[in-house]
Amino acid sequence: MKYLILLISFALTTACTSITTSTGSKPITLLLARQIVPQKTSSAEMKQLIGAPDSVLQTSEFDPTEIWVYLKSTEPATRRMYAFVNKKSGLVESVTWNVFDREPESSLDFVKKELGNPELTRTEPKWDKGDSAPDEVYFKTTDQRLTIVLRRTLNEVDMVQWR
Amino acid sequence: MSRLCRTLAAIIFAIPACATNRAFGAIEQSCPANSHWVRAHHRRAYIRSDGTPVSASSVSAHCQSNPPGYGFWEDRIRAGFPAGWPRTKEKQSRWTPEETERVLEALSNLPDALFVTTLQGVYRMQRSLDYPNPASSSPGIIVLYDNAFGEKRNLSEILAHELAHEYFRRLGSEDLESYRMAMNWFSPDAGGNGPHWIFRGKQSFVEEDGLTSPVEDFANNVECYLFRRDVLKKTTPNADVWIGRHFGSGFKLRKTP
Numbered sequence: 001m002k003y004l005i006l007l008i009s010f011a012l013t014t015a016c017t018s019i020t021t022s023t024g025s026k027p028i029t030l031l032l033a034r035q036i037v038p039q040k041t042s043s044a045e046m047k048q049l050i051g052a053p054d055s056v057l058q059t060s061e062f063d064p065t066e067i068w069v070y071l072k073s074t075e076p077a078t079r080r081m082y083a084f085v086n087k088k089s090g091l092v093e094s095v096t097w098n099v100f101d102r103e104p105e106s107s108l109d110f111v112k113k114e115l116g117n118p119e120l121t122r123t124e125p126k127w128d129k130g131d132s133a134p135d136e137v138y139f140k141t142t143d144q145r146l147t148i149v150l151r152r153t154l155n156e157v158d159m160v161q162w163r
Numbered sequence: 164m165s166r167l168c169r170t171l172a173a174i175i176f177a178i179p180a181c182a183t184n185r186a187f188g189a190i191e192q193s194c195p196a197n198s199h200w201v202r203a204h205h206r207r208a209y210i211r212s213d214g215t216p217v218s219a220s221s222v223s224a225h226c227q228s229n230p231p232g233y234g235f236w237e238d239r240i241r242a243g244f245p246a247g248w249p250r251t252k253e254k255q256s257r258w259t260p261e262e263t264e265r266v267l268e269a270l271s272n273l274p275d276a277l278f279v280t281t282l283q284g285v286y287r288m289q290r291s292l293d294y295p296n297p298a299s300s301s302p303g304i305i306v307l308y309d310n311a312f313g314e315k316r317n318l319s320e321i322l323a324h325e326l327a328h329e330y331f332r333r334l335g336s337e338d339l340e341s342y343r344m345a346m347n348w349f350s351p352d353a354g355g356n357g358p359h360w361i362f363r364g365k366q367s368f369v370e371e372d373g374l375t376s377p378v379e380d381f382a383n384n385v386e387c388y389l390f391r392r393d394v395l396k397k398t399t400p401n402a403d404v405w406i407g408r409h410f411g412s413g414f415k416l417r418k419t420p
Contacts, residue, residue, distance in 0.1 A: 062361070067349060078340040084351045094351050101336040130372060130379050131293065132328040133249050133301035153281075153302045153332040158339070159350065 027073050030097055030105055030114065030160065033081055038145075038163045041092045043068065043085045053083075064088050072100070094163035099156070106156045108139070111148060115160075118146060194226035199237070201227045204260040207312070212272040212319030212390075212416060227264070230271030231417060232278060240266060241284035245304045253306070254289045262287065262312055269318035272416050273389070277326040279333060285322075300325045302332055319416070320390050327385035331378050338409065339377075345405045348377045369398050389416055 028050045036046050046068070047053075053068040054076075064087045072080040078100070084093040105111045112120065120139040127133045136158070139148040149159040192200045203224040209217050240263055244255045266285065283303040290308055291299055297311035298321050305325045311318060334342070349361050360376055369387045373380035384402040387395040396403045406414070 065351075067351075075337055075341075077344065078337055079344050082349060084349075096350055098340050099336065100340070106336070127249055127301075129293075130375055131291075131296050131299045131325070132378055132382065133299075135302065135332050135378070151332075156336065158336070161350065 028070060028080055030111075033095060033097055034115070034162070036083065036092055036095050038092050038094055042090045043092065044090070046083060046085075046092055058087075065093065072098075075100075094161060097160040099158060099160065101154075101156055105160070108148065108150055108155075108157055111157050111160060112139075115146070115148075120148065192224075192226070198226040198228050199233070201225055201264060202260040206261050206264075208314050209265060209312070210315065210317050212269060212317060213418075214317070222261070222264075230267050232271050232273070232275070233267060235278050236267060236270050236285075239282060239284050241286055243286070244288075245284060245286045245306065247301070248286075248304060248306065249301055250292050250299070253292060256287045256289045256309065258287045262307075265312065265318055266307070266322070269322050272319045273323055273326065274410070274414050274416070276410050276414055277323060277330060277385075279326065279329045281333060282326070282329050297321050298325050300328045303329070305329070317390070320386055323389050324382045324386040327382040328378060330385070331381045342381060342405055342409075343377050345401050346377065346380060346399075347401075348380070367399050369395055369402075388414070 032050060035041075035049055041049075050070065054071045055069045057067040057069065062084075065084050066087055068083045068085055070080045070082065072078045079098055081095060081097045083095045085091070086093050099105045099111070105114065112118070118141050120141060123138040123140060125134040125136060125138070135152050137150045137152050139150065140146065145163055147159075147161045148157055149161070150156070151158045194200050201222065201224065204222050206217075206220050206222050208219040211217060240258065242258060281303055282305065285305045285307060288306045288308055290310075291297075291306075293299070294308075295310055297308055297313075297316055299306050299308075305322070307321070310316065311321050331339075351361060365371075365374060368374055368380065368383070369391075370383040373383045380402075384395060384399060385406060387399075388403060388406045392403065395406075
């Protein structure tokens with residue numbers, strides 16, 4: 001809760017930012033969230049599917065996009081998932097699903113199987129900036145619409161994203 | 164004869180360095196407990212972690228009291244080219260007695276929480292591919308370049324930054340995500356070469372390169388928390404709160420004796 005207050009207070013200090021909050025999201029699974037199809041699912045349909053977001057961020061930096069944030073119900077200092085929604089079209093643009101280390105999805109093999117064993121290409125980002133070697137490895141479908149992000153050091157899935 | 168002696172001495176001195184891969188290659192005189200041997204050397208002027216300038220001087224060979232953290236670091240200040248270092252075009256360099264003592268002193272000021280046991284070694288290289296970067300890191304490895312030892316550089320700050328990178332790589336997923344959430348980091352796009360991060364306003368970063376990723380942002384903020392906390396509180400108050408809460412009240416620089 002304290003982190004949520006922090007997030008809200010920080011967002012309010014950013015120019016042209018507004019935020020709305022609700023009372024907390026219900027537990028959502030990855031497979032349920034995967035029913036959100038970017039460019040097809042509307043924000044209203046997303047709300048019907050997984051409930052109202054805990055907060056909606058609107059900032060001039062992301063305009064005309066707003067971010068629907070769903071907190072992890074058991075750990076409200078973290079985001080279960082967030083979706084970018086185009087305000088003009090009302091459609092979801094992308095979804096980011098955070099994975100946590102005690103969840104079965106933190107295993108790459110498990111999450112691949114859960115997602116139907118899609119054909120994935122492994123990509124390692126180049127170390128072309130900064131003083132720290134990148135720790136992420138990306139596994140992408142051929143159309144690049146689905147990405148699994150793996151933390152190389154811990155060999156754990158960090159995020160699943162689709163657009 | 165003297166040439167033969169020099170050759171023999173060189174071989175004898177080289178053996179321990181090869182055998183242990185440690186930077187402390189020279190045969191060490193025996194010293195009392197809790198101290199180590201330091202060879203005579205010229206010490207260049209430098210700045211201590213608390214900002215105190217130290218003038219150049221000649222240092223005689225002596226037994227030096229082990230600074231805090233010595234037991235952790237003595238085997239981690241390493242010679243040679245680090246195995247697995249991704250930047251294969253960079254060239255290794257030799258540690259000098261002056262540099263190892265400077266590094267030990269700089270590390271002794273840092274809080275134990277940054278001494279991540281997965282760190283295999285701190286290595287010495289000549290020049291970064293990203294010159295004038297004074298240091299770089301990859302999992303388990305920190306590399307210090309020539310200009311980390313420049314007169315105006317604060318080596319403790321440099322090491323705190325690199326250790327924060329190693330710490331970040333090992334953060335549990337809940338801590339990692341809570342940091343990203345508290346700092347308003349979002350990763351919206353799965354296209355192109357990989358997810359890219361978008362961020363809060365530029366004005367809320369203590370260093371411009373923090374905009375590149377949460378890991379760089381984290382290292383900058385940890386460094387700033389330890390060395391310029393007033394700046395962090397003013398610029399990125401969320402980071403100040405998060406770091407304080409995560410590491411606890413003991414997370415601060417040790418006072419220089």
